Amino acid sequence: MNNIKLLLKYIAPYKWSAIKNILYNVLAAVFTLITFSLIKPFLNVLFNFEKIVALPDPGPFQLNPAYIDKFQNYILATFIGKYGPTGALLLAVLVVLVASLFKNTFIFLANNCMAFIRASTVRDLRKKLYEKILKLPLSFFTDARKGDVMTRVSNDVQEIEVSIMSSLTMMFRDPILIVVLVIYLFVSSYELTLFALVLLPASGWLIGRASRTLRSSSLTGQQNLGKLLTVVEETLTGLRIVKGFNAEEKMKTQFSDSNERYSKVFKRVIRKAYLATPLSEFLSTIVILIILYVGGSLVLHGSGKMAPADLIVYLTVFSQIIQPAKNITTAYFAIQKGMASIDRIDQVLDAEETITEKENAIPVSGFNDSIEFKGVWYAYNNEPVLKDINLKIRKGQTLAIVGKSGAGKSTLADMLPRFMDPDRGSILIDGVDIRDLKIRDLRYLMGIVSQHPILFNTSFKENIAFGVATAEMDRIENAAHIANAHEFIMETEKGYENFVGESGNKLSGGQKQRISIARAIMANPPILILDEATSALDTESERLVQDAILKLMKNRTSLVIAHRLSTIQNADLIVVLDDGRIVETGTHNELMEKQEGFYRKLHSFQAI
Numbered sequence: 001m002n003n004i005k006l007l008l009k010y011i012a013p014y015k016w017s018a019i020k021n022i023l024y025n026v027l028a029a030v031f032t033l034i035t036f037s038l039i040k041p042f043l044n045v046l047f048n049f050e051k052i053v054a055l056p057d058p059g060p061f062q063l064n065p066a067y068i069d070k071f072q073n074y075i076l077a078t079f080i081g082k083y084g085p086t087g088a089l090l091l092a093v094l095v096v097l098v099a100s101l102f103k104n105t106f107i108f109l110a111n112n113c114m115a116f117i118r119a120s121t122v123r124d125l126r127k128k129l130y131e132k133i134l135k136l137p138l139s140f141f142t143d144a145r146k147g148d149v150m151t152r153v154s155n156d157v158q159e160i161e162v163s164i165m166s167s168l169t170m171m172f173r174d175p176i177l178i179v180v181l182v183i184y185l186f187v188s189s190y191e192l193t194l195f196a197l198v199l200l201p202a203s204g205w206l207i208g209r210a211s212r213t214l215r216s217s218s219l220t221g222q223q224n225l226g227k228l229l230t231v232v233e234e235t236l237t238g239l240r241i242v243k244g245f246n247a248e249e250k251m252k253t254q255f256s257d258s259n260e261r262y263s264k265v266f267k268r269v270i271r272k273a274y275l276a277t278p279l280s281e282f283l284s285t286i287v288i289l290i291i292l293y294v295g296g297s298l299v300l301h302g303s304g305k306m307a308p309a310d311l312i313v314y315l316t317v318f319s320q321i322i323q324p325a326k327n328i329t330t331a332y333f334a335i336q337k338g339m340a341s342i343d344r345i346d347q348v349l350d351a352e353e354t355i356t357e358k359e360n361a362i363p364v365s366g367f368n369d370s371i372e373f374k375g376v377w378y379a380y381n382n383e384p385v386l387k388d389i390n391l392k393i394r395k396g397q398t399l400a401i402v403g404k405s406g407a408g409k410s411t412l413a414d415m416l417p418r419f420m421d422p423d424r425g426s427i428l429i430d431g432v433d434i435r436d437l438k439i440r441d442l443r444y445l446m447g448i449v450s451q452h453p454i455l456f457n458t459s460f461k462e463n464i465a466f467g468v469a470t471a472e473m474d475r476i477e478n479a480a481h482i483a484n485a486h487e488f489i490m491e492t493e494k495g496y497e498n499f500v501g502e503s504g505n506k507l508s509g510g511q512k513q514r515i516s517i518a519r520a521i522m523a524n525p526p527i528l529i530l531d532e533a534t535s536a537l538d539t540e541s542e543r544l545v546q547d548a549i550l551k552l553m554k555n556r557t558s559l560v561i562a563h564r565l566s567t568i569q570n571a572d573l574i575v576v577l578d579d580g581r582i583v584e585t586g587t588h589n590e591l592m593e594k595q596e597g598f599y600r601k602l603h604s605f606q607a608i
Contacts, residue, residue, distance in 0.1 A: 217573030
């Protein structure tokens with residue numbers, strides 16, 4: 001029920017289209033009924049010609065089935081008297097034709113409204129899911145596999161479109177048609193209709209039992225598909241390593257196992273889905289045969305006030321209920337299958353947004369004095385990563401953070417732009433807790449250059465200008481010049497319009513890093529966060545990148561995560577982390593004077 005409410009919430013913005021759809025479906029159902037109810041006067045012309053010709057005027061209009069029946073026969077009698085029985089038959093054919101035209105016109109209009117609802121709802125759902133992914137903290141993606149998240153955005157949303165949204169057409173149209181037809185059947189013979197309705201719950205119970213496990217099987221299938229895509233994503237990302245270590249067979253086995261698991265579940269899901277049509281058709285055949293037998297008995301025994309023509313019309317109209325009922329059954333199976341995808345999407349949409357902005361957040365446009373960490377603690381999965389961090393960075397200073405892998409260096413840096421918030425303590429910029437500031441304003445104060453540069457599959461120009469709304473070409477070129485990137489950019493075929501490839505795979509490591517530095521220069525932030533950008537580069541690239549970094553750091557406050565200690569010897573303050581705690585602080589010279597100091601040991605290891 002909650003999932004249905006979630007789906008209706010997405011449909012709600014298009015309620016007027018839904019109302020129009022319902023109205024058109026009601027009109028289509030009425031004209032469907034008119035089309036088939038005209039079978040009776042047609043039969044009367046053929047089999048009761050003499051009786052109809054002698055019928056009197058039905059008198060003043062009355063809203064009841066008996067009067068309508070008399071009125072139809074009187075019109076036929078008039079036409080028979082004027083044009084003969086052939087003319088009456090032609091009239092019946094023309095009325096049915098016109099009724100059919102109106103019926104199908106309203107069906108088209110109803111489906112047109114539903115097409116708009118379907119396309120718009122799925123678009124909104126995918127948009128909402130993507131925007132939620134952008135809002136979620138980085139810690140969410142530490143646990144969630146990228147392949148699984150991608151499956152939710154692509155396959156699960158598509159499954160909702162195929163299984164649920166496509167079923168809405170039937171769920172909006174067919175119940176209305178059934179209600180209109182059942183009302184007619186009650187008017188025709190309430191005894192026979194009550195008997196027919198008694199049979200429907202039994203068939204519904206059988207269908208419900210068959211579909212009960214479909215949802216859980218579909219959920220398992222989507223989870224296995226996520227794991228399958230994760231293997232593919234990891235293979236593409238690490239293809240160089242896979243080939244370099246001759247691990248192709250290992251990855252084949254891993255993919256084959258995931259593929260086989262998904263295939264088995266998928267076969268179960270499809271098998272159960274395919275059961276819907278034959279099961280509902282067999283049950284409907286049983287129901288209509290029973291009604292045919294009972295109705296025929298009523299006619300033969302003269303009870304129930306049914307003439308043979310009435311029974312034929314009744315069975316004709318009742319037969320029109322069979323297909324909508326089958327459609328509802330098929331839609332029910334499809335919806336149960338699609339609900340698994342709603343569950344998976346709901347897990348992302350309901351995921352906690354731990355990084356939120358206060359209602360009356362303070363705007364900030366500049367950095368004037370200092371950054372201060374006060375008693376900061378942070379734990380991941382209940383394991384402390386940072387423990388009671390206290391430090392202060394003055395405007396214009398360069399702070400270097402060093403320590404062994406896993407000491408908490410990156411976590412400390414990630415807290416400054418609020419990629420994560422401390423469990424205890426606070427981080428202040430100019431004396432104001434960063435949790436009180438507008439998040440966008442806070443992040444505009446900062447430029448980030450990571451150890452592994454992230455580029456997007458677009459042009460040099462767009463990558464450099466990524467952090468700004470609009471940029472003139474001369475500013476972009478100036479940023480590239482400062483980052484020592486202009487020369488190699490101009491050597492490409494299209495210059496600044498040349499695409500860099502997926503993740504910048506057309507560029508060397510040094511070139512990618514210089515583009516990321518140009519991006520930071522373009523943003524012109526007062527605060528820099530540098531995750532040692534030269535640690536994985538060759539000597540020539542390191543020199544060019546290091547030169548670009550020095551230009552970037554000029555007149556800015558910098559927080560540098562250092563892996564190579566030789567690159568931070570001129571830092572204003574060096575902070576040494578070990579097991580999440582600050583164990584030493586000072587300049588390079590001050591720390592080197594400590595004979596048993598932690599920094600001196602790290603330095604000696606790198607000097608060997």
